[in-house]
Amino acid sequence: MRSNGHLDELDRMILHILQEDGRASYSEIARRLRVPESTVRLRVKKLMERGVVRKFAALINPFKAGYSIVAFIAVDVEPSRVKKAAEELSKLPEVDVLGIATGAHDILMQVTVKDLQELESFLIEKLGRVEGIRSTETSILTSVRKWGYARVF
Template sequence: MDDKDRKIVEILMKNARASFTEIADALGLSESTIRKRVRQLEESGVIRRYTTIIDPAKLGYNTVAIVGLDVEPSQFLEAADAMSRLDEVRWVATSTGDHMIMAEIWTRDGKELGRLISEKIGRIEGVHRICPAIILEMIKG
C-alpha cells in the first residue's frame, strides 16, 4: 500500500459514495487507475465494506450506549457471540483494559435499555458485570 492508496482510502472514509471519477480528479490520476487500485484494496482486505453512518435518533433510537462486559474467561468467546446476536447491538469487540467485551447498543429509551440489560444481557452465561455508558452527544463519527 503506497501513498496513493492511502489517499484513496482517506477519501472513501470521508465519503464511501465518492465515484472513481471524483477520486481520480482529486488525486490527478485516471479513473481506470483508481478502479484498479480500489479493486486491489478490496481484494486484499484493506477495504472490507462500504457503510453509512446513521443518526440513531432519526430512526427513533433515543438511547445509545457503549456497554462494557466482564465475563468468565472460559466463556469469553461464547458471550461475545451471544452479544453479537442481539438485534439492539450494533457492534461487538473484544478488548483489553477495563472490560473484556465492548458493544454499542441502540434502544428507544432508557427503560428499554434497562430491560435489555436485565432480561437479555444479564442472562448470557458467564457475564458477571455489565457497565453501560450512555452517549450524550456524538462529537465525531
C-alpha cells in the same frame, strides 16, 4: 497497495475521498487524484479483496433516526466463556461495536437503542441470556461531540 500489505500514498488518498463521500464515483476520484479511472477501480477492488474496505454503507446519525440512547456496556465474563460470549453478543442487532478488552472488564461494547425501555429489555432479556456473564456496567452518553468510525492511518 504494496506487496507487504501496507497502504501506499495513493491508497490512502483514495480511502480519504471514500470516507468523505462513499458515493464518489471512480471517475470523480480519478479526476481529483489525477490518475486513470482504471487505476482507481483496480485499487478499490484490491482494498476490498484484502478487507481494508469492508463495505460501503451510509453513516447514520442515530439520534435523527429515532434512537435516543447510545450506551457503552462493560461486561465481566467467566474466563472460559469470554470468546463465546463475545461471539453471541456480536450477533445482536443493537450492538454497534464490540471487542474483547484488557483492563477492568472482559468485553466492551457500544449499543444503540430507541429508548430506556429498549435498553432495559436489551440488558435483561438479551444480555441476561448469555451464559457466563457475571456483571455489566452501563454508561449512557448524554451528548456526542464526535461521530465517526474509521480513519486512515
